[in-house]
Amino acid sequence: MEIRIRKTQHPQPKPEDPRKLGFGTVFTDHMFTMDYDPQQGWHDAAIVPLEEIAIHPGAAVFHYGAEVFEGLKAYRTDDGSVQLFRPADNMQRMRNSAERIQLPDFDPDFLLKALLRLVELDQDWVPTTPGASLYIRPVEFCTDIDLGLHAISRARMMILLSPVGSYLSGGLKPVNILIEDTDVRAVRGGTGYAKCGGNYAAANRAAAKAERRGFDQVLWLDGVHRQYIEEVGGMNVMFKIKGKIVTPALTGSVLPGITRRSCIQLLRDKGYEVEERLISVDEVMASLESGTMEEAWGCGTAAVISPIGSFAYQDRQFTVNNREIGPCAQDLYDTLTGIQWGRRTDPYGWIVKVPKP
Numbered sequence: 204m205e206i207r208i209r210k211t212q213h214p215q216p217k218p219e220d221p222r223k224l225g226f227g228t229v230f231t232d233h234m235f236t237m238d239y240d241p242q243q244g245w246h247d248a249a250i251v252p253l254e255e256i257a258i259h260p261g262a263a264v265f266h267y268g269a270e271v272f273e274g275l276k277a278y279r280t281d282d283g284s285v286q287l288f289r290p291a292d293n294m295q296r297m298r299n300s301a302e303r304i305q306l307p308d309f310d311p312d313f314l315l316k317a318l319l320r321l322v323e324l325d326q327d328w329v330p331t332t333p334g335a336s337l338y339i340r341p342v343e344f345c346t347d348i349d350l351g352l353h354a355i356s357r358a359r360m361m362i363l364l365s366p367v368g369s370y371l372s373g374g375l376k377p378v379n380i381l382i383e384d385t386d387v388r389a390v391r392g393g394t395g396y397a398k399c400g401g402n403y404a405a406a407n408r409a410a411a412k413a414e415r416r417g418f419d420q421v422l423w424l425d426g427v428h429r430q431y432i433e434e435v436g437g438m439n440v441m442f443k444i445k446g447k448i449v450t451p452a453l454t455g456s457v458l459p460g461i462t463r464r465s466c467i468q469l470l471r472d473k474g475y476e477v478e479e480r481l482i483s484v485d486e487v488m489a490s491l492e493s494g495t496m497e498e499a500w501g502c503g504t505a506a507v508i509s510p511i512g513s514f515a516y517q518d519r520q521f522t523v524n525n526r527e528i529g530p531c532a533q534d535l536y537d538t539l540t541g542i543q544w545g546r547r548t549d550p551y552g553w554i555v556k557v558p559k560p
């Protein structure tokens with residue numbers, strides 16, 4: 204399929220102070236869009252100026268939340284080129300998410316080609332400021348005009364680009380986590396492993412409670428026993444306990460993070476023993492109390508490596524590593540971001556270069 208390209212006549216000014224970018228409120232000049240219906244399949248693939256879109260108010264996405272998305276980044280290297288990190292993994296995860304919601308499948312090679320073409324066109328927007336990058340947000344949603352509950356037949360795919368700084372306002376400053384004991388985010392057999400909007404809507408109430416109480420993020424427990432650690436709002440979680448790295452197993456209710464997968468590989472290659480297993484909140488609290496929890500951090504595309512400074516659960520709160528980033532998280536951060544920004548060689552084949560314009 205051809206990708207039609209219509210360039211903007213009104214290029215927008217780039218953000219004046221890229222250090223103040225924040226996350227996800229500034230967008231580039233162009234976006235990718237294509238539509239699906241059962242007669243034509245995917246069609247009308249186009250890169251067009253970023254503009255408002257007209258969607259019928261009866262579209263099922265507004266009523267029943269049929270939507271999946273992805274998140275990845277383009278990084279500016281010291282030689283001025285632009286590169287992506289494991290983008291094919293995002294394409295595959297988006298297909299898995301779409302399958303869960305029964306949105307139409309797509310050709311991952313084609314979507315990656317479209318994504319590369321879009322980033323190539325808007326590559327002047329990839330920030331040069333240290334730590335800043337271009338966040339890439341593919342999204343697929345149902346456009347059926349239908350208030351009945353029926354199988355999905357029409358959909359739209361879009362890719363948006365947003366220059367971003369730190370997702371968490373403190374950057375590498377350790378975050379304070381509230382372990383949520385009432386609401387749950389996902390259950391096995393539900394949509395936890397899929398990156399779909401509903402999971403994030405279901406998280407809002409606990410996130411608001413945590414914020415009101417002065418915490419930065421929520422740590423979710425499993426939906427059945429309310430006992431096993433799952434993940435943080437937008438990140439997977441890792442603990443260093445007695446020298447070993449422990450991270451929750453992918454039981455079906457946890458998002459299979461691409462950063463998580465990369466961290467596990469990097470840590471094993473650095474000689475750490477990494478256990479992917481069930482880890483209970485009691486084990487976490489006991490290791491915090493006894494001082495055997497040496498470090499803890501979250502990991503994700505937006506959040507990168509985010510050290511955890513404290514955990515609160517019910518009426519107890521403990522700090523981790525004196526609220527400082529620990530040596531293992533720092534080393535992991537340096538290695539991961541080194542590969543992403545092209546300052547370290549990539550022995551894994553994770554990097555995909557964006558062609559120069």
Ligand code: PLP
Pocket residue numbers: 274434435436437438439458459460461462463502503504505
């Ligand atoms: N868990 C959740 C709920 C997320 O939203 C994210 C972010 O994408 C992650 C984990 C980390 O996944 P990844 O490393 O692929 O960005």
Ligand code: COI
Pocket residue numbers: 273274275436437438503504505506
């Ligand atoms: C990402 O890291 O890409 C995410 O989608 C997390 C989101 C909460 C910003």
